[in-house]
Each structure stands twice: as structure tokens, then as C-alpha cells.
Amino acid sequence: xxxxxxxxxxxxxxxxxxxxxxxxxxxxxxxxxxxxxxxxxxxxxxxxxxxxxxxxxxxxxxxxxxxxxxxxxxxxxxxxxxxxxxxxxxxxxxxxxxxxxxxxxxxxxxxxxxxxxxxxxxxxxxxxxxxxxxxxxxxxxxxxxxxxxxxxxxxxxxxxxxxxxxxxxxxxxxxxxxxxxxxxxxxxxxxxxxxxxxxxxxxxxxxxxxxxxxxxxxxxxxxxxxxxxxxxxxxxxxxxxxxxxxxxxxxxxx
Amino acid sequence: xxxxxxxxxxxxxxxxxxxxxxxxxxxxxxxxxxxxxxxxxxxxxxxxxxxxxxxxxxxxxxxxxxxxxxxxxxxxxxxxxxxxxxxxxxxxxxxxxxxxxxxxxxxxxxxxxxxxxxxxxxxxxxxxxxxxxxxxxxxxxxxxxxxxxxxxxxxxxxxxxxxxxxxxxxxxxxxxxxxxxxxxxxxxxxxxxxxxxxxxxxxxxxxxxxxxxxxxxxxxxxxxxxxxxxxxxxxxxxxxxxxxxxxxxxxxxxxxxxxxxxxxxxxxxxx
Numbered sequence: 001x002x003x004x005x006x007x008x009x010x011x012x013x014x015x016x017x018x019x020x021x022x023x024x025x026x027x028x029x030x031x032x033x034x035x036x037x038x039x040x041x042x043x044x045x046x047x048x049x050x051x052x053x054x055x056x057x058x059x060x061x062x063x064x065x066x067x068x069x070x071x072x073x074x075x076x077x078x079x080x081x082x083x084x085x086x087x088x089x090x091x092x093x094x095x096x097x098x099x100x101x102x103x104x105x106x107x108x109x110x111x112x113x114x115x116x117x118x119x120x121x122x123x124x125x126x127x128x129x130x131x132x133x134x135x136x137x138x139x140x141x142x143x144x145x146x147x148x149x150x151x152x153x154x155x156x157x158x159x160x161x162x163x164x165x166x167x168x169x170x171x172x173x174x175x176x177x178x179x180x181x182x183x184x185x186x187x188x189x190x191x192x193x194x195x196x197x198x199x200x201x202x203x204x205x206x207x208x209x210x211x212x213x214x215x216x217x218x219x220x221x222x223x224x225x226x227x228x229x230x231x232x233x234x235x236x237x238x239x240x241x242x243x244x245x246x247x248x249x250x251x252x253x254x
Numbered sequence: 255x256x257x258x259x260x261x262x263x264x265x266x267x268x269x270x271x272x273x274x275x276x277x278x279x280x281x282x283x284x285x286x287x288x289x290x291x292x293x294x295x296x297x298x299x300x301x302x303x304x305x306x307x308x309x310x311x312x313x314x315x316x317x318x319x320x321x322x323x324x325x326x327x328x329x330x331x332x333x334x335x336x337x338x339x340x341x342x343x344x345x346x347x348x349x350x351x352x353x354x355x356x357x358x359x360x361x362x363x364x365x366x367x368x369x370x371x372x373x374x375x376x377x378x379x380x381x382x383x384x385x386x387x388x389x390x391x392x393x394x395x396x397x398x399x400x401x402x403x404x405x406x407x408x409x410x411x412x413x414x415x416x417x418x419x420x421x422x423x424x425x426x427x428x429x430x431x432x433x434x435x436x437x438x439x440x441x442x443x444x445x446x447x448x449x450x451x452x453x454x455x456x457x458x459x460x461x462x463x464x465x466x467x468x469x470x471x472x473x474x475x476x477x478x479x480x481x482x483x484x485x486x487x488x489x490x491x492x493x494x495x496x497x498x499x500x501x502x503x504x505x506x507x508x509x510x511x512x513x514x515x516x517x518x519x520x521x522x523x524x525x
Contacts, residue, residue, distance in 0.1 A: 052423055071426040082418035085425075087442045087519050096438065097428040107434030137519040157428060 003028035003193060004049075004161070009058035010228070011044055017228035018044050022058070024212075024231065028160075029245055031187055031194045033204035036214030040229040042197045045214070046163050049195060050077055062161070073101060076154030080166040083150035084138045090149055091134040094121035097156040121156060128152045128182060144175035148182065155186060164196040168203070180207055188245060209242040211235040300489035308489040312478075324478065325497070332475040333501070335391065336463050339398025340452060343459075346399070347406030348441075348448055354407070355414025356422075356440055357432070365411065372404030377465055384470060394466040401462040402455040406448070413447045414440060446517040453509045460502055 002025035009022040018041040026032060034042040047053045048060060051071045060067045062074070071077070084093050098117035099109045109117055125131055128148040138146055147167055154162060168176045184207065187194055198204050204211050213233035220226045236242075262270055286299035300308075313325040320327075354364035380397055387393035417440060425439045467476030475498055482490045513520065 050423070050427075071423050073427060073429040075427060077424060077427050079420045079424070082420035083424055085421060085439060085443075087517070096425075100425070100434050100438065101429030104431060104434065107430065107438040139519065153424075154427065159427070 002026055003030075003063060005061045007059050007061070009048065009055045009060060011041070011048060011053070012056050012228065015223075016225035019048075019055075019230075020228035021230060024234075026193065026210075028193055029191055029249065030242075031207060031209045032196070032212055033208035033210070034195060034197045034212050034214065035199070035201055035204045036229065038199075040214045040216060042214045043165055046165050046195060046197050049161065050075055050163050073097075073157045074159055075161045075163060076157055076159035077163045078147065078150045078154055078165070078167045080169045083167075084146055084153060086138055089135050089137060090125065090130055090141070091118055091121055093138065093149055094125055094153050094156050097153060121152075124152050124156055125149075127186075142175075144171050144179060147171065147179060151183070151186070155190070155192075158190075160191075160193060162192050162194045164194065166197050166199060169199060176203070183207065184241075188248070191249065205237060208237050209239075209245075211237055297486045297488055300492065304489040305493050308487070309493050312490065325494075328473055328475045328478050329497070329501070331473045332463060332467065335394050335467075335474070336398065336459060339395045339402075339463070340456075340459055342395070342399050343403040343406055343455075344448060344452060347403050347410055347451075348444065350403070350407035351410025352414055352436060352440055352444065355411040356417075356436060361411075368404050368407050368411070372408055376401035376462060380466065380469065389470040394463065394471070397462045397466045398459050402459055405455050405458070406451050409451045409454075410444055410448060413444055417443055446513050446520040449509050449513045449516075453506050456502060456506055456509075460498065464498075 004024070004026040006022050006024040006026075009019060010017065011019040022045070034045065036042050044053070048055050049067070051068050054069050068074070077083075085096070088096060095114075095117045098120060099114070100107050102113070103109055108114075122131065122134060125134060128151060130145060130148055130152065133141060133145065138149060141149065150167070168179050171179065180203070183194075186192070196204075196207065211233070212231050213235075214229045215232040216227060216229050217232065218227040282299065283302065286301050289296045289299050290301055309325070313323060316322060317324050350364060350368065353360040354368065355361070376397060379400065380393075383393040383396050383400070387396055421439060422435065425435045430438065463474075464476030464479070467474035468480040471477040475494055479491050479494050
């Protein structure tokens with residue numbers, strides 16, 4: 001059974017159809033990259049997966065269950081900007097994810113529980129290469145560092161799905177390369193299913209195990225909003241990487 | 255060099271800061287000296303000596319009737335009213351602002367109501383306050399609260415809306431409930447903004463305080479000024495005004511320092 005199945009999903013705002021007739025079946029552990037022209041609905045699709053919006057028609061199933069209608073801790077997200085909390089230190093930005101679910105009243109842990117959360121957060125921050133900046137505030141970090149922090153923050157929840165909305169769109173090419181390496185490494189280590197929206201085609205081809213191209217098939221010049229985008233190409237990529245991952249998974253389960 | 259590109263250095267900056275104050279004082283004291291030479295009994299522009307005498311009388315000599323030191327008693331009474339009023343307004347304004355700025359279900363009924371309420375001139379309902387709450391402390395504090403709470407609430411509502419939706423979504427993916435989201439994400443981001451808003455409404459708060467004291471009170475800085483007005487006691491009114499200004503300026507400065515000290519992340523994070 002597929003991990004995520006998208007069944008005949010439409011999304012429209014008023015008369016404006018953004019997505020039409022999406023059908024997809026995604027296996028667990030897939031790294032999907034979403035590409036397409038601006039305004040063709042890739043980010044909208046990501047928001048549907050996130051639960052930030054609800055599809056006008058159709059259903060999205062996660063592990064056979066309909067997707068929750070609001071964001072929750074099963075799906076992590078990294079946006080291009082505003083992904084981290086400016087009022088918390090780097091360490092607390094990550095530890096927050098451990099504090100919130102465990103303390104419903106204050107959203108805050110104390111004493112040994114707090115130390116424990118901070119230690120876990122520090123370990124993860126070490127992995128993304130931020131161990132020198134634990135006490136800094138996000139505004140004191142460079143753009144690349146902020147995105148590393150955002151990724152660590154999302155991963156501390158051990159989500160099953162990670163959604164990335166042009167996470168490296170604002171970064172320099174060199175930094176972007178480093179981030180790609182980091183992301184692939186983290187993806188290999190976890191059983192994460194990743195959806196990543198990108199404007200950069202080469203990024204899409206390099207990173208993904210599956211490339212989804214969004215495009216409008218039908219265009220009515222008199223009513224630009226009448227038809228939405230579909231997935232026009234669905235290309236399996238980097239089969240070696242996928243195979244390696246499947247092999248690793250089978251080893252782990254033995 | 256264009257005027258827009260010319261900047262004062264440290265020394266000339268200090269001179270430029272002090273210059274208008276010096277000019278004001280100079281203009282006053284020349285005027286005062288001229289009038290007093292023409293008529294030594296002139297009360298309109300008292301000299302520095304006369305004002306110092308008046309200050310000594312109210313600040314360091316106990317009042318003959320009550321045995322209190324008037325200036326300190328007035329200051330204490332006024333500051334207490336102001337502090338209670340500001341504290342209540344801050345808490346209520348914060349709650350209303352957050353509720354209306356973050357929760358759409360609360361925003362629908364609250365936001366238009368706040369807009370309308372903030373248009374009611376507070377002084378126009380001062381008589382109602384006196385009728386409802388009596389002439390005691392409560393009505394004076396209530397005037398401050400009613401005067402500045404809608405302003406604070408509307409400002410904080412606006413600031414809460416300016417928090418990027420990405421952050422609210424992110425907090426939900428980190429397992430926050432509405433309550434913990436407000437507690438750990440919205441509230442901490444609004445607190446520095448609250449201090450800034452408080453600085454901005456400080457002037458109005460003093461205005462309402464002095465208006466209330468002028469009309470019905472038995473002590474307080476505003477009361478004293480309006481009381482001695484009957485004797486044309488400018489030698490007392492002017493130091494009182496300076497004293498009020500100084501207090502207001504100190505409060506403003508204190509709030510500014512507190513913002514910087516308590517929220518070091520804020521300066522850099524401002525969009």
C-alpha cells in the first residue's frame with residue numbers, strides 16, 4: 001500500500017482553479033521534488049499536504065487515513081523564510097519541539113526534563129553543524145545557518161513527512177551545495193518522505209528520487225482561471241539512491 | 255555637500271541637543287527678568303529664586319494643615335494611579351490584542367468593536383465614570399484604562415497579525431496547541447511591542463490622569479496645579495509641570511531600557 005495517496009484532488013479559490021485532477025501514489029521514503037512555472041500550484045499542493053489548506057475536491061490519504069485538516073507534528077515543514085522563532089536562541093528553537101507536546105499547560109519543561117530536551121536538541125544541532133551557535137539568536141545567523149536550524153527544528157519531531165517550500169531559494173550557490181549534501185545525508189539516515197518545492201530544475205533532478213512536474217495542460221485565453229495545473233511528468237530519478245535506501249531499510253528491519 | 259549627507263560629530267551633536275533647551279530657558283528668564291524689573295509683584299513669569307522658594311515650600315517643609323510634604327504626597331498619589339491604570343490597560347490590551355489578532359473567531363466580534371470604542375473621546379465619558387464609580391480613586395484609574403486600553407489593544411492586534419503565518423504553522427507542526435502557541439510564540443513576540451506601545455500612550459495616560467485629578471480629587475499633581483491656579487501661583491505651577499515632564503520622560507526612558515535589556519533579540523528581528 002502506498003504511504004501517501006492523492007485521489008482526484010482539486011483546489012480552487014472562487015472561480016480560479018489552481019489544481020485539477022491530481023492522482024498520485026507515493027511510497028514511504030520517497031524524495032519527491034516538485035517543479036513547475038511560478039503560480040502553477042506546486043506550493044498549493046504542499047500546503048494541502050501540510051494541512052494549511054483543505055482541498056476543494058478529492059482526498060489525500062496518509063497511511064490509509066485521511067490527512068488531518070490542520071498542521072500537526074506528523075508533518076514537518078521548512079519555508080523559504082520565517083521558519084525559525086526570532087525570540088528563541090538556536091538551542092531553544094529546537095528544544096521547543098520537545099517541550100510543546102510534553103507540556104500542554106505551559107508549553108515549557110523544567111529541571112531535568114528541560115536539560116534532557118536541550119541535550120537532545122544540542123545533539124541534533126551538532127549533526128547539522130550548528131554546535132558553535134547554540135546560544136545565538138536566529139537573526140545573528142546567516143541565511144544558510146538559519147535554514148540548517150529550520151531543518152533541525154523540523155527533524156527533532158521525527159516527522160514521517162518533511163515538506164520543504166523552496167528552502168534554499170534565497171541562498172548562495174555554494175551554500176546551497178552544502179545544504180543539498182546535508183539534506184541527502186539526513187534523508188538517508190531517517191525513513192523520511194520528503195516533498196520539496198523548488199524553482200531550480202537541477203536541484204530537482206539532483207536531489208529527488210522522483211520528480212513531479214506541474215503544468216497547465218488546458219489554457220482558455222478568455223478565462224485564465226478556468227483550468228488548473230496537473231502533474232504532467234512523473235519521473236523516477238536516482239534509482240541507485242532509492243535502491244540503497246530500500247536495502248538499508250530491509251537490513252534495519254531484520 | 256548636500257544637507258542630507260551632513261552629520262554632526264559627537265561634540266557638535268551634544269551642542270545641538272542642548273541648544274534648543276538653552277534657548278528656551280534663556281527666552282524665559284529674559285522675559286521673566288524684564289517683567290519683574292517693571293513690576294516686582296508680577297506673578298506671570300516668576301524668577302528662578304521664586305520658583306526655588308516655592309519648591310522648597312512644597313517639597314521640604316511639611317504642610318501646615320496636614321503635616322505632609324505636598325510634592326511627594328502628590329507625586330505618590332499620581333504615580334500610583336498612573337501605575338495601576340497602565341498595568342490594567344497593559345494586561346487587558348494584551349489579552350484583547352492577542353485574542354483579536356490571532357484567533358479569527360474572536361477577531362470577528364472584537365476588531366470592529368475596538369475600532370468603534372477607540373473613537374469614543376474618553377474625556378466625554380468622564381462624567382459617566384464619576385457617576386458610576388464615584389469620585390474616588392476608581393474613576394480616575396478607570397479613565398486612564400478606558401482612554402488607553404483600546405489604543406493598546408488595536409496596536410497589539412495589528413502587531414499580532416504581522417507575525418508571519420509561517421511561524422504559526424511551524425509551531426503547530428512542533429506540536430503546539432492554540433494555548434501553548436500563544437504562550438510560547440505569540441506572547442513573547444508581542445511583549446517588546448507592548449513596551450513600545452506603552453511608551454507611545456504614556457502621554458495620553460498623563461493627560462487623562464491630570465484631567466481626572468483636576469476635576470475631582472484631594473491630592474495629586476494635577477489637583478495641585480489646578481488648585482494653585484486660583485492664586486495665579488505660577489511659581490508653583492511651572493516647577494510642577496517640569497516635574498511631571500521629568501517623571502514622564504524617566505518612565506519613557508525606563509521602558510526603553512527595559513525593552514532593550516529584557517528582549518535582546520528584538521532589535522535585530524524587527525522586519
